[in-house]
Amino acid sequence: MTSDLADRAAALFFELASVPVEARAAWLDERCGGEVALRREVDRLLDALDAPDAFLDPLAVHPTAASGDTPLLPGTRVGDFTVLRVIGSGSAGIVYVAEQRYPMRAVALKVLRHGLDATSVRRRFELEADLLARLDHPGVATIYAAHPGDASTPAFIAMELVDGPPITESADARTLSAAERVELAARVCDAVQHAHQRGIIHRDLKPANILVDPHGQPKILDFGVARAVDADAPFASSQTGHGQLVGTVPYMSPEQVSGRPDLVDTRTDIYALGALLFKLLTGTLPFADGNPSLPELARRIADDEPPRLSDRVPALAGDLDTIVGCALAKDREHRYPSAADLAMDLRRYLAGEPIAATAASMRQVLARRLVRYRRALVASGLVAVALAGVAAWAVSERQRADQANADLARELSASTLEQSRFLAAAGNFLTAERLAWQELFRRPDSRHALWTLWEIYARQPLRWTVVADPRGSGSVRFSPDGRHLLTASNDGGLRLHESATGAIVREPGRHEGGAWDAVFSRDGRLVASVGADDMLRVWDVEHARPLAAIPGEGRQLFRVVWHPNGTRIATSGLAGRVDIWRTDGAREATIVERASGARALAFDERGRWLAAGFDDGTLAVWEVDSHRVRWQVHQAEAVTTVAFEPGGSRLVSGSFSQTVHLWDAATGTPLVSIEPNNGTIRRISFDPSGRYLAIAGWWRTMVWDLDDNEPVRSERHFGAGAWDAAIAPSLAYLATSDERTGSLRLWDLRPSPHLVEWAAHTGRIAGLQATGDGALLVTGGFDGRLHAWRRDETGTYTAADLGISGARILDVAMPPGGEWAAAGGESGLWVVDLARRTAPSLVGESLNVTAVAASPDGRRLFAGTLDGRLLAWDMAGGRATPAWSLASDAEVLSLDVSGDRLAIAHRLRGVAIRSTMDGRVILPSTGTYTAFGLAVRPDGREIAVGLWEGNVLQVDAATGATARTLSGHGRVVGSVRYTADSATLVTASRDGATRLWDVATGAPLATRASRTAGAESLALLPGDRVAIGHDDGAMVAAEMDYFLRHVAGNAAFQAAALGPSAADFPRAGEVLAWARRTTEGR
Amino acid sequence: MRPDGPGTTGELLPLVYDELRRLARAQLSREPAGHTLQPTALVHEAYLRLWKSGEDKQWDRRGHFFAAAAIAMRRILVERARHYQRIKHGGQEKRVAFDIEQVDRPGAGEGTWTDVLVINDALDRLEKMDARKAQVVMLRYFAGLSVEETASALGLSPTTVKTEWAFARAWFYRTLRGDGPEAGEAP
Incomplete structure (x- = not known):
């Protein structure tokens, strides 16, 4: 067709639009x-005109069409809540006062306007709600419940109903003095700091979002709510709702008004706090003089220097001027590094102490001042002495500045990593990966960054990524033995990669201009390939030797397949021909010649049939020997891929239409169609067993289980934009090739190769201990049983019931040498000699034991009881002899021993340390908390405590003071353990999660939450393994460093992806060296 | 000011901000995951351009204002897409033509920059052939306006917009598929 014809046809066609329908035929004729x-x-x-509805169509979501625009009537039930009345509305939805049944209370219920449809959006919403639930501060309105919405309930967020006016109005109404306003602002800073420490940035702090309750407590609303609803929204709606933008822009930071969301971090909130102080103290807004239009206001915020408080109210000159100026600094580097620093300066000001902001600005004038000093002092002849003094001062200033910079860098890094973890959990892996990798490249020694990546790859089990050809690779196939991967790339290369590492082992051949397809013969010794040079080539893989080169003669060869007997090859071409060749280059037959490109081609397993799919939607199967068409169907869309079921009777095809069809291979009877919703199907391949399909689609790659007719591990992410995907013969891996970036990737396909799970008990596993070598585990459960798990030479654990029976077992003890085990519970204290394997003996029949512990040398056993007693026994020859006992009036909750120190936790008494020898007090009970989980750090200098509400405390063992609170778990933390090197703390909680923490910094390293049941007990095993006992009686052994090899496998790719910015990461080489060691060590 | 009455850019900003963000979201949902441009940034950038073109410009209908905003967004996206292609791509023509199906699935969050350029080029061609249809496509596709909103913006009846849209869409479909009649010939 000439373009002229096309243009004329288009012109006629467009004209036809205005011709009445009934007259069109005649008009056209x-x-x-x-x-x-x-x-x-x-x-x-x-x-x-009948193009698919979705084609070019604007988004279905329209505010006019959306539900949630009409306010709900009073009395409407939304989840657990009953709507009472509307109190506001905003872009996200309508806010109501609602009543909750249990507990009975009034809440602010925000019903979201749009349903959260996309899975990723829903997940983000749930995660954000989780994150927000961790905020527990009197200055933050509490989130009670959040629901992402379903068929019966709209999406909503229920939060604390704050009864009070916005902070500015409240201050005016109560005619607060300047000092009282400063104190009020400092309290807002405290609440903001609390959230920042948990990785949550508000982004929309303004008076309308900070209400003051009748007790004078400021409460911040909508923390993170904006992000839960819309990842990048700076504008959350508030309970007051009206004139949002007018109220919002003056508090927006320069980076926000300049449209640089990538620069938004905790210091964006600092800016807003500065603007709030300005408003509170002067009654005016920093840039709003002369009532500018909003764009003008935005421009001023972005470009102009902020005014000083004293410009508006001369009485405020001095330190307050400096403090607010520092908070409002244009460049976020010059602002207070944290809300706590701002609060501290505000309080220093109130106490009449020198503020820090002055010192910071001093630095900037230092150079100027030095010059001035010099001039002044030269004259007086005191240069040497004075300069020394000034220099000393300058050095101390520098040190302070460096310290401040280091603190800031650490806070920012932690915040970035939290953001990365959040994004990964929400399904945005690209950004999550990029953020975390940049942090790791910046600070190769950051355990926080390393374990953030661990967590990302635990969700997205990507073992390695390599880019062989940045121009993109097309097909990817496993060798029959699974040890190699063969790719055909746009640069023309055929490459053989080692499956284990992705390393290129050989380049068996090439096609000038691009290689389109390459396949192994069934024995894996030969490769047939086609490419842009329109040649069919056959190669000897091992020797990288060409065996045949057959010209396509205008066929535009596109796909190639081997006949199972290895002596024939079939090709299809974009020119529409399907041929069968012999390996010596002779053409055996032309099967068909059509006017439409043939992109899909497959032999069945026995080599009787050949299937091909065409751009015009034709799908046909021929008998190979007779060349007769066996069956043929026509679909509306181009067929992109076909495959026969190995050992089965089905044929699968994929097309432009994004639907996968299964056919009876013999007859062409349609069997099933699957809509995997992963975009246009690029290529489908069967695994060798015929049960699974790897479907490479435009939006994502997935593995489909034909037996269950559902995606395998849909929660997992296997990347987007893959041109081809292949399942390894072992079924353990999935390989994908991305034709855009050229990356070749290998993913774990097995459910959790790093996990082993046993149904160990029929009730909660309350006690779990391991020997130092991990060869023996003991578990005690609510089912009253005590099990010993011995590891055999294959690494498999086998359980033996130690033969006690009685009421619930609450705790077990075993020394690291595994000589004996003890189990305590409601029916007393049992001891079993594990070395001699004698029958268990009941040593404390009348005791109601709540906790037990063993001394590391195995010579003492300790038990605590419900009635507050603490008892010690000498253990020798498999027998227990009473050593000493103490009484108290508070229930013993947990015990742990390190060296000669016994840590003990009584209900509501915090922790105490006693001597294992005689029970003498070393550290008296300090604190009023109840420690459900307890561990003494191996060096004896710290105690970790797990609390009911989910917090974990790091307690100084010398003073009993709480050094740090680790927030993250949502429910009771019943078990805590230090790794042998004291560097990592492992905690298990009834919320189902096991978490790792950096002992030195308190940074959360990783979270493992694969089960719904609560994690109750844990033991650390050698080789970075951990055993976890669960509420439902299951025990899981997890290899904690498993995903670190995934991190290592992606390091080189990620370093290359830094591109020109690599210069900003001078230490990236350290990461690469670590990755090489890790990969080679496997 | 009434929502449909005249106003200046400055006055319109707060009134239409949410809707502009919605437009921006519609736009960006067609882009690759992991892109750096976000709806807010797009709105800001679009605003900056509108505003530079004259803050006091009177918009006689809100629809006109949207049309201008849509043009601004289209330009920004096209510039971004060109930039992206310049830095990312070498010779990918062969498969790009095959990837046009991505435009079939708006809303799923992962279009490509290539789409923006392909559609933009086609839209340029359409503008030369039939300006009104091109306008409709721009408001529908680049601004994500509904039929009614488009009708109001262009001062046409919804029925006319529907017809124009259907015909323009058909032409796009045929054009973007990239296969001439030879390839589509029945055997």
């Missing part, structure tokens, strides 16, 4: 005259 080609093209355009 007349205008086309006898021009058949023209008429046919117009007809095609007319056909296209």
Whole structure:
């Protein structure tokens, strides 16, 4: 067709739009005259009027069409809440006062306007709600419940109902003095700091979002709510709702008004706090003089220097001026590094102490001042002495500045990593990975960054990524033995990669201009390939030797497949021909010649049939020997891929239409169609067993289980944009090739190769201990049983019931040498000699034991009881002899021993340390908390405590003071353990999660939450393994460093992805060196 | 000011901000995951351009204002897409043509920059052939306006917009598929 014809047809077609429908046929007949080609093209355009509805269509979501615009009537039930009345509305939805049944209370209920449809959005919402639930501060309105919405309930967030006016109005109404306003602002800073420490940035702090309750407590609303609803929204709506933008822009930071969301961090909130102080103290807004239009206001915020408080209210000159100026600094580097620093300066000001902001600004004038000093002092002849003094001062200033910079860098890094973890959990892996990798490249020694990546790859089990050809690779196939991967790349290369590492082992051949497809023969010794040079080539893989080169002669060869007997090859071409060749280069037959490109081609397993799919939607199967068409169907969309089921009777095809069809391979009877919703299907391959399909689609790659007719591990992410995907013969891995970036990736396909799970008990596993070598585990459960788990030479654990029976077992003890085990519970204290394997003996029949512990040398056993007693026994020859006992009036909750120190936790008494020898007090009970989990750090200098509400405390063992609170768990933390090197703390909680923490910094390293049941007890095993006992009786052994090899496998790719910015990461080489060691060590 | 009455850019900003963000979201949902441009940034950038073109410009209908905003967004996206292609791509023509199906699935969050350029080029061609249809496509596709909103913006009846849209869409479909009649010929 000439373009002229196309243009004429289009012109006619467009004109036809204004011709009445009934007159169109006649009109066309007349205008086309006898021009058949023209008429046919117009007809095609007319056909296209039936293009799929989704084509070019704007988003379905329209505010006018959305639900949630109409306010709910009073009395409407939303989840657990009953709507009472509307109190506001905003872009995200309508806010109501609602009543909760249990507990009975009034809440602010924000019903979201749009349903959260996309899975990723829903997940983000849930995660954000989780994150927000961790905020527990009197200055933050509490989130009670959040629901992402379903068929019966709209999406909503229920939060604390704050009864009070916005902070500015409240201050005016109560006619607060300047000092009282400063104190009020400092309290807002405290609440903001609390959230920042948990990785949550508000982004929309303004008076309308900070209400003051009747007790004078400021409460911040909508923390993170904006982000839960819309990842990048700086504008959350508030309970007051009206004139949002007018109220919002003056508090927006320069980076926000400049549209640089990538620069938004905790210091964005500092800016807003500065603007709030300005408003509170002067009654005016920093840039709002002369009532500018909003764009003008935004411009001023972005470009102008902020005014000083004293410009508006001269009485405020001095330190307050400096403090607010520092908070409002244009460049976020010059602002207070944290809300705590701002609060501290505000309080220093109130106490009349020198503020820090002055020192910071001093630094900037230091150079100027030095010059001035010099001039002044030269004259007086005191240069040497004075300069020494000034220099000393300058050095101390520098040190302070460096310290401040280091603190800031650490806070920012932690915040970035939290953001990365959040994004990964929400499904945005690209950004999550990039953020975390940049942090790791910046600070190769950051355990926080390393374990953030661990967590990312635990969700997205990507073992390695390599880019062999940045121009993109096309097909990818496993060798029959699974040890190698073969790719055909746009640069023309055929490459053989080692499956284990992705390393290129050989380049068996190439096609000038691009290689489109390459396949192994069934024995894996030969490769057939086609490419842009329109040649069919056959190679000896091992020797990288060409065996045949057959010209396509205009076929535009595109796909190639081996006949199972290894002596024939079939090709299909974009010119529409399907041929069968012999490996010596002779053409055996042309199966078909059509006017439409043949992109899909497959032999069945026995080599009787050949299937091909065409761009015009034709799918046909031929008998190989007779060349007869066996069956043929026509689909509306181009067929992109076909495959026969190995050992089965089905044929699968994929097409432009994004639907996967299964056919009876013999008859062409349609069997099932699958809509995997992963975009246009690029390529489908069967695994060798015929049960799974790897479906490479435009949006994502997935593995489909044909037996269950559902995606395998849909929670997992196997990347987007893959051109081809292949399942390893072992079924353990999935390989994908991305034709855009050229990356070749290998993913774990097995459910959790790093996990082993046993149904160990029929009730909660309350006690779990391991020997130092991990060869023996003991578990005690609510089912009253005590099990010993011995590891055999294959690493498999086998359980033996130690033969006690009685009431619930609450705790077990075993020394690291595994000589004996003890189990305590409601029916007393049992001891079992594990070395001699004698029958268990009941040593404390009348005791109601709540906790037990063993001394590391195995010579003492300790038990605590419900009635507050603490008892010690000498253990020798498998027998227990009472050593000493103490009484108290508070229930013993937990015990742990390190060296000669016994840590003991009584209900509501915090922790105490006693001597294992005689029970003498070393550290008296300090604290009023109840420690459900307890561990003494191996060096004896710290105690870790797990609390009911989910917090974990790091307690100084010398003073009993709480050094740090680790927030993250949502429910009771019943078990805590230090790793042998004291560097990592492992905690298990009834919320189902096991978490790792950096002992030195308190940074959360990783979270493992694969089960719904609560994690109750844990033991650390050698080789970075951990055993976890669960509420439902299951025990899981997890290899904690498993995903670190995934991190290592992606390091080189990620370093290369830094591109020109690599210069900003001078230490990236350290990461690469670590990755090489890790990869080679495996 | 009434929502449909005249106003200046400055006055319109707060009134239409949410809707502009929605437009921006519609736009960006067609882009690759992991892109750096976000709806807010797009709105800000679009605003900056509108505003530079004259803050006091009177918009006689809100629809006109949207049309201008849509043009601004289209330009920004096209510039971004060109930039992206310049830095990312070498010779990918062969498969790009095959990837046009991505435009079939708006809303799923992962279009490509290539789409923006392909559609933009086609839209340029359409503008030369039939300006009104091109306008409709721009408001529908680049601004994500509904039929009614488009009708109001262009001062046409919704029925006319529907017809124009259907015909323009058919032409796009046929054009973007990239296969001439030879390839589509029945055997």
